[in-house]
Amino acid sequence: MKWSVCTTGMKERSLEDILKLVRAWRASGVRVDGLELWVGHVEPYAAAGRMALEELASRLADEGLSVPVISGYTYFSRSPRDRDSDLRDVRRYAEMASALGGPAIRTFFGHLPSRAASPELWDESLAALVEARIIARGMGSDLLVETHYQTFADSLDSLRSLLHSVPGGDLGLIFDAANFNPDHLDPLEVLREVYPAVRHVHCKNYHWNHEAWYQSVPVSAFDPSGDVDNDRVLRELAARGYQGFVSLEYFGRRGFPALLRSLEEARWRSA
Template sequence: MHICLCSISFRHELVSFGELVDFAERTGFQGIELWGVHGKSLLRDRRRELPGMLEAMEARGLGISMISDYVDLLAPEDRTPQLLCGWADLLDLAQAFRTRKLRIFAGDRPSATAAEREWALCVNRLGQLAGQAAEAGVQLVVETHPRTYADTLDATLRLLRDTGRSEIGINLDFLHLWESGTPPLEAYRELRRWIVNYHVKNVAAPEQAGLFEPGNVFSPSGKRDGMAALAQGAIDYAAVFDQLNQDLTPHPIAIEWFGEHPFARLEKERQWLALWSRPERQAAHAN
């Protein structure tokens, strides 16, 4: 398994890029999923140093698995030039960090509220951006996420079907489709052909899934009680990782920890995930 940490887990911490690389190598991670905010800051302030930083990172067996950012796909049509300009900047960012994947959300409104014109606007823009990304050697990745046009399994499948672009990948966030009513393994089976990345996080009880709403997650004073370890929450991740290990998934699995003490918690999560990479467990699935 290719296990990555998400730099967004350190959104409220005073941590350097070098410290994250040191931590990732020491604790057995294979890569870092870079939050766009962090990437833009590094490119702005340390552009000349960046190639050397990335070469040193790669020499230690690590890389940037994906950049996660945001595009206003439902902006008014007269804002299209600004949207395309921003997308070009994000493609440059991905290339600067030597990653081939760029994650965005499919709008910022629930799929159930989508008018046909809004849906068509989102679909058309996704297709246009995916084409431009492919020309730049980057893959557009849509995340399954609440209050977007990929907030349920049916909406995600419809979006992929209507866009009709094979270049588009899916970042399957198990928790977010689970909170919409889809069991994790069903989401995996239905979306498997499009999946290029996974987000994993857990919650103590289903009614606490709202803890991951952006307004709470990004607030320094937001609620954190109820954010649970992968092994201890409401989602049965043991069954999920058994299946991924059995299928020899080649895609990165990125741990998102939004609670306190990210260094300690991410290290424990990585240790738990290491159980699925042990030879004896792999041998058990082969028999």
């Protein structure tokens, strides 16, 4: 396993600033093998043309940083017009991934909890997801669905249905253990069943406020008082031979201290 940092949680910082942070972290002995890049951090380079993206790719390679995933925000469920927009976005993100050597693009599946999705909405959204996946794969990248609360990929039952419904039976997932906590689900139970589909992993932790979700308090990934036992998750992944990236993901200024602590704690973990 390898450690990466998800830049989606640092939208207020430029990619140049993030690279400076990574250099400082590494100088202190922290291991960072890659960056999961938010599309907003890549778009200024994409707007400047293919050469600017290739120069960024060269710089990242010189820094010894892989780009395991390009993370966008697509859902395929809001409306026919939004689905068309999502498909266009996937094509743009695939162009970014191709230039940066990124093997995968992150998507969500659905903008509602799976229990709120009508059969018709599920089917329409699934058809768009499958089409987007064909686009991404045709351009050399895979399209990975993140497990996330309040989406169609929020429970073991919905994930079973999704994985069985995609042609080829080889849809990849980004597994996020913390995203099952809002619905009081056991992430290890989910992981043990869906592991063959796991291509990438997110790692974070909270003191979750089930009455007011966005008042939840971020804590370090391996804080024993947190709601997620990420040590158990890592042990399960290691036992199953997972060799991919584990991406630390914290959001904004409130999450930054927890990210820093997580980076320190990750030095001694099996990833």
